Amino acid sequence: MSQELYDCIVxxxxxxxxxxxxHLAKKNKKTLLLEQFPLPHSRGSSHGQTRVIRKAYEHDFYVHMMEESYQLWSQLEKETNVQLYRRTGLLVMGPENGKEFQLLKTTLERNHVPTVNLLGDEFSKHIPLVNLTKGNGALVDTTAGVLYADRALKTVQGLFQRMGGVIKDGEEVNAIKPGSVVTVMTASGTYSAKSLVITAGSWANNLLSHTGLHLPLQVFKINVCYWKEKVPGSYSIHRRFPCFIQVESEESNHHIYGLPSNEYPGLMKLCYHIGPEIEPDERDRQTDREDIDILQRYVARCFPGLVPVPAVVESCMYTMTPDQHFILDSHPTYSNIVIGAGFSGHGFKFGPIVGKLLYELSQGEVPSYDLSPFRIRRFQTHSKSAL
Ligand SMILES: Cc1cc2nc3c(=O)[nH]c(=O)nc-3n(C[C@H](O)[C@H](O)[C@H](O)COP(=O)(O)OP(=O)(O)OC[C@H]3O[C@@H](n4cnc5c(N)ncnc54)[C@H](O)[C@@H]3O)c2cc1C
Structure with a gap:
């Protein structure tokens, strides 16, 4: 029996x-999407009900990509009639003269992103239940908000299937045979395509080992902490409480960020932007609580309306690159294998534009953006392959 040939396997x-x-299905490409776990699942990085969407970045290239990403999110909402985004604004706090706060501020200004600076008394007037640290500046990226993550994932997968795309879940790819036609194997079948896109999150290196490539990725467990409001609703999305990022604090140099209470009424999500390093298949084996201790101290000091002990803790994973920029590139040896990896804890909001770029690379098209910050060669990675 002759095997079906896909244009692309993801x-x-x-x-x-x-x-x-x-994006592939939209361009009428015959596409197979393979997933190791039965869908939906909570073992990777894209589960959970909410993510922050923002333009507040230190680098122009992210701000430029976010311009289009917002448009693509909105287009998906229109195509499906499903609400995926709610505007809340993003409060950015950090040492006024610190490098990171200043970089964010000037990048936002240079790119004309609508921003409000909250000075002195204005801070406590607009954000009454947060203690701004002495010497900290505060600004609000007014374009920012919340993405309904689980809903977004379900919506985009549903639309892909309605456009003729095939999803096979519960099928772990356990072998890849590169070539002008790429073949991948699972316990249930063998599939072939003209091109292959690997978007395997924290498992990227497991798959890339079949192609002789190893990327400098580190996987971290993130404890997703929800904190009880002393007065229910006081940090609620319905009261227009914003998302926030604290870029440096007395407790840590790593970011602390939060989203208004929404998915679990009476509980605000507030997390630390790093955690213990782990193996993705043993995510919850690590019981280090240093990140939670840091959060407790921060909450007690800066969020007086929250009980400073997390009420609910869920798990998620970050796959970090050394410079925290994504990897969006073709394989150094096999040009019809494309890699999207290392989203370093900030990739969700870019989903529509990352998908477009990976589609373009998989079809040999010139990418819509300069991908030099995202190329593999920046790591001087040595390929173990014959070349
Ligand atoms: C707690 C937390 C908060 C975050 N907050 C934000 C935020 O506010 N804003 C933002 O923009 N981003 C945020 N992020 C980051 C964002 O969620 C991730 O960058 C993004 O979800 C990564 O998506 P992915 O598709 O690369 O990885 P994943 O979602 O992990 O998808 C990879 C998939 O590949 C599958 N897979 C792996 N190996 C195989 C195989 N051999 N065969 C078949 N399938 C395989 C996995 O099962 C998985 O489903 C956050 C992440 C976390 C963990």
Missing amino acids: IGAGIQGSFTSY
């Missing part, structure tokens, strides 16, 4: 693989 049905598949 491995990994997180937000990046799902959006890549959507």
